[in-house]
Amino acid sequence: MVRIRQAAAEDADAVFSLLSFLMTSYEPSREAFDRTYPMLVASPTAHLLVAEDDGGIQGYVYACDVPTLFANGVITEILELYVVESQRGQGIGRGLVEAVVERARQRNVVEVTVPTRRAGELYEGIGFEPTAELFKLRLTG
Ligand SMILES: CC(C)(COP(=O)(O)OP(=O)(O)OC[C@H]1O[C@@H](n2cnc3c(N)ncnc32)[C@H](O)[C@@H]1OP(=O)(O)O)[C@@H](O)C(=O)NCCC(=O)NCCS
Numbered sequence: 001m002v003r004i005r006q007a008a009a010e011d012a013d014a015v016f017s018l019l020s021f022l023m024t025s026y027e028p029s030r031e032a033f034d035r036t037y038p039m040l041v042a043s044p045t046a047h048l049l050v051a052e053d054d055g056g057i058q059g060y061v062y063a064c065d066v067p068t069l070f071a072n073g074v075i076t077e078i079l080e081l082y083v084v085e086s087q088r089g090q091g092i093g094r095g096l097v098e099a100v101v102e103r104a105r106q107r108n109v110v111e112v113t114v115p116t117r118r119a120g121e122l123y124e125g126i127g128f129e130p131t132a133e134l135f136k137l138r139l140t141g
Contacts, residue, residue, distance in 0.1 A: 002092055004099045007048040007060065012037050014057040015050065022082040047076070049099050051083070051092045059083035061096040065109065073110035076100065081119070093122055101126070 007015060015037065020028045040046040045065040050057045062080040067073075078100060083092045104112050114123055115134045124130070 002051050002053045002058065002090075002095065004049055004051050004095055007041055007050045009038065009041055011050055011057060015048070015060050018057070018060055018082045018084065019080070021085070022080060047100060047103060049096055051096055058087040059092045059096055061100055063100045063104075063112070065107070068110075071110050074107070076104040076107075076109045076112045078112065078114040078116075081114075081116075093119070094126065097122065097126055 012034070016028070016030060016033050019033065040048045040062065047061075047063045047065070049061050051059040059082055060080070061078060061082075063076050063078045065074050065076050068075055078097065081093060081096060083096075101112050112128070114128065116123075120130065
């Protein structure tokens with residue numbers, strides 16, 4: 001049975017190994033990860049959840065709260081979502097996204113967004129609607 005829970009400091013190695021598979025446009029850096037991961041685990045506005053079964057951590061989602069003026073409140077943006085390839089198609093990805101949404105509701109967040117070109121059907125199946133284009137200016141490498 002898969003359990004979804006908040007990530008802890010001890011999950012760093014497992015999350016890093018999943019991140020390495022998720023990243024397609026960036027090179028994973030363990031040094032950068034080790035600077036950021038503890039901040040995410042400790043921050044009340046960062047939501048890093050893992051899906052775990054008896055075999056270990058099978059997926060994770062990272063979302064972040066952003067206070068806005070235009071939306072009349074805080075929005076939660078899903079930035080990373082990954083499920084181990086051999087474990088896909090069993091509802092783990094959906095469960096992780098639904099856990100983010102449920103926790104956001106409890107914080108009275110006004111909307112949940114996800115900038116992605118991948119897995120649109122997963123999000124639309126949960127009720128997300130496609131809306132904006134994403135413009136990106138890279139400042140490093
Ligand atoms: C996207 C991902 C997290 C889905 O994980 P998963 O555990 O297989 O997803 P689920 O089993 O919960 O599937 C939920 C629904 O989304 C659909 N879906 C899942 N992955 C999909 C994909 N890549 N593209 C389109 N639809 C997808 C499934 O068909 C399923 O529909 P159903 O509920 O009607 O059966 C996983 O494929 C993954 O890690 N992909 C690589 C990273 C990635 O693309 N991340 C998303 C970027 S934000």
